[in-house]
Amino acid sequence: MKRLSEQARRRDLRLVGADTAARLAQDTPQERAVFDETVELDVRDARACRAWAAGQKGLDAVVTIAELSVLPAAEIAQELGLPGNDPDAVRGIRYKDRCRRLLREAGFVQPESALCDGLEEARRFVQQTAPGPWVVKPRDGLASIGVCVVHDPEDLPAAVALASRATFMEEVTSPADGTPGSVRDSGRAARETFPFLVETYVSGAEYSAEGVFVGGTPLVLGLTRKLVTSGFISTSQRMPSGLDQATASAAQDTVARALTATGITHGAFHVELWVTDRGIVLGEFHIRTGGDFIHALVEHTRPGLEFYGMHLDDLLGNTPGPVPPVTRAARVQFLFPPAGRLRAVHGWDALTHHPAVLNADLMVSEGDVIPQTADSFTRAGVFVVGGATAEEVDTLAESLVAQLDFETA
Structure with missing residues (x-):
């Protein structure tokens, strides 16, 4: 957020920070100083954010660095008529089962997967795709929470119990008009378990692509090599990735084409992928800068680059400057x-x-x-x-x- 603030102010922009009252009360003076003013708003609640935006004037752009605020930010931008992503396109990648289906239908290699409501559905998928291994995870999770690798079907019940209780958003049907697609914080949902995803394990080296949309076109700024534990928790991230030029070019091209296929048109992005014997296999898509200090790696390896500044320039219709080369x-x-x-x-x-x-x-x-x-x-x-x-x-x-x-x- 400090980087975002500094790069915004170099563009003479005024920043309005939004968060819940409880979170704002915890901010230190240094954290509050990155904003010119703040508003109390549940930034994970898409409906609340859209309702708030309906009464606002004078805003020129909306930006978030938080995974669970990507959809609310899209709702705000749409309500205000500002450049931003279609909320339906955001939902299409936020729910992992939808993203898998979209990419598969667009011709991209994907693991076999199934959205399951309970253990019996998961068992049927495991039987159909044996011998495994498999990955069981929440359909809308993050930070490897609730994710398990299952090598033996006997371990499936424990994995399902974990994944079906670790959800972050819930899609509900509006009682007023029956329109699906509203999203709310799952903490408000009166449910004990949620649909989860079971998919075949992908064997291959893990990487991610970092970049930003410019004029509606995804620009990949770098590839990150990722080392993980057996539970998919990152142990290190490095740029440059070390991939040979042909493989790196294939990865960048695959990511750019896939992002275009999702209907996403604005923002920074962080796309996970594997390099396998079958070629590039795409993982999860995130319309925000990568966590784990990846945003810092992008800027450090390209001295002079303003990652967030490029995003802001695109939203405001300003011509971005030249992209500095990778020298570190x-x-x-x-x-x-x-x-x-x-x-x-x-x-x-x-x-x-x-x-x-x-x-x-x-x-x-x-x-x-x-x-x-x-x-x-x-x-x-x-x-x-x-x-x-x-x-x-x-x-x-x-x-x-x-x-x-x-x-x-």
């Missing part, structure tokens, strides 16, 4: 100390003062109980390093991890 490398490294009560951390101060460390954050303190890492929100720490080449940042990151010592009991 950067890597994000996450930390996974042993579970237990943390007694001490040795080597952290030295790491944070290393000249190549661009950012570092330790999310645990002495006395905290470190759990087994279950999702992206339970990782214990992170740092970002920059360097001249991919090999250099890989070597440095691994060296700095080796110098850290987490004492847990």
Whole structure:
């Protein structure tokens, strides 16, 4: 948000920040300073955001960096007649089963998948697609929450129980006119379980494509190499990706064509993909900058690039400047100390003062109980390093991890 604010103000833009009253009350003075003013609004509730927008004037663009606010932002833009994505196109990629179907119908390679309402439906799909493995996950999740790899059908009940209770949005039918498509925060839904997705496992190296729409056309700014745990939790992200030119070009072309097929026309994007024996297989689509400091990697590897500024220029109808070339490398490294009560951390101060460390954050303190890492929100720490080449940042990151010592009991 600080980067977005700085790049907006260099364009003489005034920023209005929106969030719930509870979240705004938690903001520090430094966090409040990124905005010129704030409004209390449930930014995850598409209906509430559209109703709020109906009485607004003087806004020129709407932007979000949050996954669960992409649809509400589209609703605001549509209500105000501003450049933005069609809310139906956003729904089409936000629900993973719809995105899989759309891409498959457009001719893109996709894993086999099924939207299931219960264990018996999941079992039928597993029987039809044996021998596996399979992935069970919420149809609308994020941050690897509720995601499991199932190698043995006997483990399916536990995976279904986890995925069917980890949902973030719910599509409901409007009682007034029977029109489907309204979306609300699932925390308000009086349901205990939700539809979930079961799909065949994709074997291949994981990457993601980062970019922004300019004039309705997706522009891929870079590919990120992604290393993950067996539960799909990112352990590191690196740019450049290290892919050979032919494979990188194929990945960029596939992502650009697929984005066009989804009907998305505006915004930054983060698209996950695998490089497999069958070619490029597309994963999840996100119409916002990548998390895990990926936005910082994009800007660091292209010195002078303003990632958010390009997005703002496009929304405001301004001609974007030239895209700086890739001349550097950067890597994000996450930390996974042993579970237990943390007694001490040795080597952290030295790491944070290393000249190549661009950012570092330790999310645990002495006395905290470190759990087994279950999702992206339970990782214990992170740092970002920059360097001249991919090999250099890989070597440095691994060296700095080796110098850290987490004492847990």
